[in-house]
Amino acid sequence: MNIRKIITFTEDIHSEGGRPVDPPARTAVVLAVIENPWAGQGFVADLLPGIDEAAPKLGELLAPRVVEALDAPVEAYGKAAIVGLDGEIEHGSALIHTLKFGDHFRRAANATTLLPAVEKRAAAGTVFDIPLKHITDATIRSHHQSIEVRVADGPRADEIVIGLAAAAQGRPQARLAPLSTER
Structure with a gap:
C-alpha cells in the first residue's frame, strides 16, 4: 500500500440556528490518499488479494487517528472512498466494505452498527459528504448527519481517498422526535 498523504x-460548531452550542459540537475526519492498488491493470476480476493487503492496514491506521482527533467518546461515525477517474467505484468499495477495514473503527469506537458510507469516482478536489449514524443504534435520528470534506489535490486519477x-x-x-413515535 502506497500512501501519498x-x-x-476537525470542526467545532459553537452556534447553530442563532443559539449557542455548549459544549461545541465536534466532528473529526481522517483521510488517506493512497495509490489505487488496481490502477493500470484493466478489469481485475479478483479483488481479494488487494483487499487483504490494503484494507486491514488502512483500518488499523485510520481508526485510532480519527478517535484521537475527535478527543471525545465517539457517538456517530461513517466512512468514505473516493476513487480517481482511472479507477472503478468497486475499487473503493472493496477497501471499505469489508470487516477487515471497518472492524478497526468499530472496536475503537465501541460501536455495533454498520458504518454508513459514501463511495464514488471523482476528480481531484471534488467535495463529498461523509454520512454519520449513531454507533449502536442507526435509528437515533439526532445522530443522522454528514460532514463535507475535500482533498484539493486528490484523488489523482490513479488514487483513492479513504x-x-x-x-x-x-x-x-x-x-x-424519536423514530419510534411515528406510525
Missing part, C-alpha cells in the same frame, strides 16, 4: 480535519469520520454528539440543536 494523510489529512486530518476516510473515516466521527462525531462526539448528534446534530447541533437536534429536536426531531
